[in-house]
Amino acid sequence: MAPQDGEQQQEQQQQPSLPPFHLAFPVRDVEEARAFYGGVLGCPEGRSAATWVDFNLFGHQIVAHLVRGYSASSVQNAVDGDAVPVPHFGAALPVDQFRALAARLAAARVEFEIEPHLRFEGKPGEQWTMFFRDPSGNALEFKAMTNPANLFAKYRVD
Structure with missing residues (x-):
């Protein structure tokens, strides 16, 4: 299924002119990170597991990794x-x-x-x-x- 005009425009806005960077960082709670990065910042979520989750931060990949007691x-x-x-x-x-x-x-x-x-x-x-x-x-x-x-x-x- 081809993206609709609005979806295509959003995809184009998310594509950086430079190669995307990757940043992995620690968080104390994965669900808390989901609520903040996904909900508050509006970062689309990518792959995930019980102890980490990927987000698209303006065309760049950031990964919140669970570190208990962080x-x-x-x-x-x-x-x-x-x-x-x-x-x-x-x-x-x-x-x-x-x-x-x-x-x-x-x-x-x-x-x-x-x-x-x-x-x-x-x-x-x-x-x-x-x-x-x-x-x-x-x-x-x-x-x-x-x-x-x-x-x-x-x-x-x-």
Whole structure:
């Protein structure tokens, strides 16, 4: 059965222009991860087993692996006046998708570790950014470059 126009459009939006990355990360509860990544973030679910589950995060494969008793680290690094949690992962989105995701997270009452805001204003790295944690304490960052061509621009920030 061929995909409908809307389904085909969604599939095209999910396909990155770069090869998809793969990230496996620990979670304390697989069902909790399903509810957050699938329900709150809207990531389509892929393969799974009792101790892990795949998700499509904007065209990239992330895998939540059960680690009983897992507790995420709380190390932070200063970046443009913010205490950025390290490690973290996420995606660089177009500005409209960033804003839609920020609204979705706010509606789901996700607590932002760093509220959505503009960072590096007026510089080549100018971007919208936000940080929050999943139920296992893993930090996520989503960003949107005001000029997407500058995502990999080389310059000193300090």
